[in-house]
Amino acid sequence: MKIDFEKMDGLVPAIIQDATTKNVLMLGFMNEEAYKKTIETGHVTFWSRSRQTLWTKGETSGHFLNLVSIKNDCDNDTLLVRVNPVGPTCHTGTDTCWGEDNETSPILFLTELQDFIDKRKKEMPEGSYTTSLFNKGINKISQKVGEEALETVIEATNGTDEHLVYEASDLLYHLLVMLTAKGLRIEDVAAELQKRHDPNWDKKRRQEKAKGTMK
Numbered sequence: 001m002k003i004d005f006e007k008m009d010g011l012v013p014a015i016i017q018d019a020t021t022k023n024v025l026m027l028g029f030m031n032e033e034a035y036k037k038t039i040e041t042g043h044v045t046f047w048s049r050s051r052q053t054l055w056t057k058g059e060t061s062g063h064f065l066n067l068v069s070i071k072n073d074c075d076n077d078t079l080l081v082r083v084n085p086v087g088p089t090c091h092t093g094t095d096t097c098w099g100e101d102n103e104t105s106p107i108l109f110l111t112e113l114q115d116f117i118d119k120r121k122k123e124m125p126e127g128s129y130t131t132s133l134f135n136k137g138i139n140k141i142s143q144k145v146g147e148e149a150l151e152t153v154i155e156a157t158n159g160t161d162e163h164l165v166y167e168a169s170d171l172l173y174h175l176l177v178m179l180t181a182k183g184l185r186i187e188d189v190a191a192e193l194q195k196r197h198d199p200n201w202d203k204k205r206r207q208e209k210a211k212g213t214m215k
């Protein structure tokens, strides 16, 4: 279904959400022209009600909202616009128009860290520990994962919580490097875990195992 501008007298509210952190950044209004321009340019564009003109967010500040996706609500009169913001969204200098900092949750940081590791793999800058791991290859990276797993286990059985968190972090970092080396993502692992969360998953797994279609 198309967004219904007519129903809304030509102007629909557009909720702007950070595609990564999922924080709500601001609310704006779009007419059909602004909507089309947003899709054509990939920069979120509104209709300014006060200035009565099209307004591309970032055109003066450089703080563009790069379009990721745009979606109608259930009755096609409000838009959810997911973006990657360049800089702070609010004109007051805060990340959201509600004065909040756009903090990444520690769990989401795992994907950010893997993006960073992937960048290291592509650019291979000198002096980087991650680069040195990629240079040594998958066998050495796998060995490091094994070592860090062992150190984590030792802390779990015989150490402090603080040391356990420290070693588990070493383990996760090296696991991310290993996944990256293999062209895989932490999201692939999360998706597998999500699949397993189905209460019938283990039953299905056993059935498939019995049929010999799964290891």
Ligand SMILES: N=c1c2ncn([C@@H]3O[C@H](COP(=O)(O)OP(=O)(O)OP(=O)(O)O)[C@@H](O)[C@H]3O)c2ncn1[C@@H]1O[C@H](COP(=O)(O)O)[C@@H](O)[C@H]1O
Residues within 6 Å of the ligand: 113, 116, 120, 127, 128, 129, 130, 131, 169, 170, 173
């Ligand atoms: N999270 C980590 C991280 N965790 C652990 N490590 C490194 O992993 C190594 C752990 O190995 P060990 O405990 O065996 O200690 P070691 O004796 O120094 O290591 P070896 O001599 O055995 O290789 C240390 O050198 C740590 O510095 C990490 N190195 C990098 N990161 C992240 O990766 C980013 C990029 O790092 P660089 O590529 O080095 O810029 C950083 O900004 C961080 O966010």
